Amino acid sequence: MYLLFDNGGTKTRVTYSKNGESFIDPVIFPTEKNFDTQLKTIKKVADELCGDKKLEAVVGGIAGPLNKEKSCLVNSPNLHSWIGLPIKEELEHLFDCPVFLENDSALVGLGEAVSGAGKGYDIVAYLTISTGVGGARIVNQRIDASAHGFEPGHQIIDFQGVECSHCKDKGHLEGYISGSAVEERYGKKPYDIHDDEVWEKEAELLAIGLNNITVLWSPDVIVLGGSMMKEVGIAVPHVEKHLKKIMKIFPNTPVLKKAKLNDIGGLYGALAYANNNL
Numbered sequence: 305m306y307l308l309f310d311n312g313g314t315k316t317r318v319t320y321s322k323n324g325e326s327f328i329d330p331v332i333f334p335t336e337k338n339f340d341t342q343l344k345t346i347k348k349v350a351d352e353l354c355g356d357k358k359l360e361a362v363v364g365g366i367a368g369p370l371n372k373e374k375s376c377l378v379n380s381p382n383l384h385s386w387i388g389l390p391i392k393e394e395l396e397h398l399f400d401c402p403v404f405l406e407n408d409s410a411l412v413g414l415g416e417a418v419s420g421a422g423k424g425y426d427i428v429a430y431l432t433i434s435t436g437v438g439g440a441r442i443v444n445q446r447i448d449a450s451a452h453g454f455e456p457g458h459q460i461i462d463f464q465g466v467e468c469s470h471c472k473d474k475g476h477l478e479g480y481i482s483g484s485a486v487e488e489r490y491g492k493k494p495y496d497i498h499d500d501e502v503w504e505k506e507a508e509l510l511a512i513g514l515n516n517i518t519v520l521w522s523p524d525v526i527v528l529g530g531s532m533m534k535e536v537g538i539a540v541p542h543v544e545k546h547l548k549k550i551m552k553i554f555p556n557t558p559v560l561k562k563a564k565l566n567d568i569g570g571l572y573g574a575l576a577y578a579n580n581n582l
C-alpha cells in the first residue's frame with residue numbers, strides 16, 4: 305500500500321492506494337507554512353486514512369525545485385522557510401518506510417501523461433499556469449532525466465522585459481502570464497477580467513513560451529493546466545493560432561490540450577511514480 309500526497313504551495317492533498325491502480329478520495333487541507341506542523345498534519349491525516357495498515361512507501365510532490373538526491377528543497381517561492389530542511393528524512397522517520405519526493409508540477413505532468421490529457425503520447429510537455437508557472441518534460445510515462453528539474457516559467461521571452469514576480473529578473477514567461485503577474489498588470493483578480501483583448505494578448509505571450517518549449521523539448525503534445533486556463537482565462541485555440549503563426553521551423557506544431565485531472569493530477573502522478581519505481 306502506498307501513501308500519496310501533493311504538498312502544494314497553498315493546498316495539500318493526501319490519499320492512499322491499496323492496489324497500485326487507483327486511490328481513494330483525497331483529504332485536502334490548506335498547506336501549513338510551518339514545516340513541523342505541516343509534516344505532523346500529513347502524518348495525522350495519513351493515520352486517519354490508513355489506520356494500522358502497513359505502508360510500503362510514501363510518494364509525494366513538493367512545491368519547488370529539489371536537490372539532486374530529491375531529499376530537500378533548494379528553492380521555493382511558497383515554502384521559503386523549508387529550503388534546505390531534510391523533508392525526506394523527516395518523513396521517513398515519521399512513517400518508518402521509504403519516501404520518494406518529486407517537484408509538485410513534475411508529478412502533475414506525469415499524472416497527465418499517464419492518466420490524463422497526455423495519455424497515448426510519447427513525449428509530453430506539461431505546463432501549469434497558475435499563481436506561478438511550472439512544468440516538466442515527460443518521456444514514455446516517466447519524468448525526463450535532468451540536472452535540476454524543469455522551470456519553464458523562468459525562460460526569458462523578452463530580455464529587456466518586465467520583472468519576474470519570483471526571481472525579479474527581467475522578461476521571464478512567469479512575469480507575463482502567471483496569475484500574480486496578470487493581477488499586478490490589470491489591477492484585478494484574473495477571474496474578474498472579462499476583456500477578450502487581455503486574454504488574446506495573454507494567449508500570444510503564452511504561445512511565445514510554447515514556441516521555446518517546442519524547439520527545445522520537441523514534444524508530441526503540450527498539456528496546459530492551472531487556474532489561468534479556466535473558463536475565464538487563456539483559451540487553448542487562441543494559443544494554438546498564435547503558436548502556428550510564430551513557429552515555422554518544424555512542419556507541425558505539437559498538439560495542444562487542456563489538462564484533465566484538475567486538482568488531483570499530482571496524486572495520479574505520485575501513483576504512476578510508485579508503479580514505475582517500486
Ligand SMILES: [Zn+2]
Binds near residue numbers: 471
Ligand atoms: Zn523568474
